Amino acid sequence: MSILESVVIGAGQAGLSASYHLTRLGIDHVVLDADAEAGGAWRHRWDALTMQDVHGVAELPGSAPPPRNSERANMAVPAYFAEYEHAHALPIVRPVRVEQVTDDDGILVVHAGERTWSTRTLVNATGTWTQPFMPHYPGMETFLGEQLHTVDYPGPEHFRGRRVLVVGGGASAVQFIGALAPITDTLWATRREPVWITSDFTPEAGAAAVALVEQRVAQGLPPQSVVSVTGLMLRAQEREAERRGAYAARRPMFSRIEPDGVRWADGAFERVDVILWATGFRPAISHLAPLHLRSAAGGIQLDRHGRGTTAVGDPRVQMVGYGPSASTIGANRAGRTAARGVQHQLAASGALQDTDRTISLR
Incomplete structure (x- = not known):
């Protein structure tokens, strides 16, 4: 079997951006995608989510972004x-569906069932959607109602007439409450007091938030989402829920879950029909475990003080859609940076002999 110059795992925003730039550099590669059709995690979003509801989809390199309208995202x-x-x-x-990546005498081998691909470098663009995080609380297995995670969210009509407890302090929780409070009874619980953005979210504020995430990956710590450090804001479609007091009634986390509801720390009981866990995701990187990329701090340390995409533990591996690049804008930039990282690693290893392919990406 021939050895590829690079393999990209994942065909979401970051993976497509990386492939575009690798193609421009003439780097021989394939993109392996777990889904049967294009779209990445967007294919699995709920039907009620429209292009007007999303935070925005940055244009892929060399194209215009999709319009912000009422079409289903x-x-x-x-x-x-x-x-x-x-x-x-x-x-x-x-x-x-990639199962693992191993090292065979200096060549990376990507395994998917009985199929394998051998490559000199790897761009990992698997995102987080396939790794929903749901914390464990005492008694949660006894709950007789319905428990759903963001990844399972079927849209607001599913909850009409049912008492819903939304758990989580991120943007998804805010959006769920905005959709549910006008049509049914909602409660909100978070571990920490929500931090609201009271002024316009400027590019400078965004850059400062990204810098905090970069600091974590530069230290090899598990990344936090950019939203977790920017604070929360309400959009126009969430103002009705605000008017109803849905956000002001936020409670600290319950101490346990019982068959018909939750028990708060003060001993009071709250009946609920549904617990909606808007508790986020973790990076989908278990297939990289054989490469031992994780630092002692639990995350994958990246180069250039967290602003790059090259794994410090193995410069053959580029991480896109990870840490500071886990947004559509960040994913595009990371795709270009990763292509440069692949080019640099191939040149450094002597595998890139064609000087015409050492051009700079602009």
Whole structure:
């Protein structure tokens, strides 16, 4: 089997951006995607989420972004990705679910069932959607109602007439409450007091938030989301829930879950029909475990003080959509940085002999 110059795992925003830039550099690669069709995690979002509701989808390199309108996001973004893949003839193979990546005498081997790909470098763009995080609380297995995570959210109509406890202090929790409070009884619980943005979210504020995430990955700590350090803000579609007092009634976390509800720390009981866990995701990187990339602090340390994409533990591996690049804008930039990282590693190892391919990406 021939040895590729690079393999990209994942065909979401970060993976497509990386493939685009690798193609421009003439680097022989394939993109392995677990889904049967284009769209990445966007294919699995709930039907009620429209392009007007999302924070925004940054344009992929060399294209215009999809319009902000009433079209379902789980249809508009996959269509945008599919058109992009076709327009740029990106070398995508699907469906391929990568199980592990191993090292065979200096060559990386990507395993997916009985299929393997050998490569000199790797760009990991697997995101977080496949790794929902749900904390454990005493008694949660005894709950007789319904427990759902963000990844399972079916849209607001599913909850009409049911008492819903939303758990989590991030943007998803705020959006769920905004959609549910006008049509049903909602409660909100978080571990910490929410921090609200009281002024316009400027580019400077965004850069400062990203810098905090960069500091974590530079130290090899597990990354936090950018939203977790920016604070929360309400959009126009959440003002009705605010008017109803849904956000002001936030409670600290309960101490245990009982069959019909939750028991608060002060001993009071609250009946609920549904617990909606908006408790976030973790990076989907278990397939990289054989490479031993994690630092003693539990995360994958990246180069350039957390602003790069090269894994410090193994410079053959680029991490995109991880840490500070876990947003559509950040993913695009990371794709370009990763392509440069691949180019640099190939040149350093002597595998990139063609000087025409050592051009700079602009």
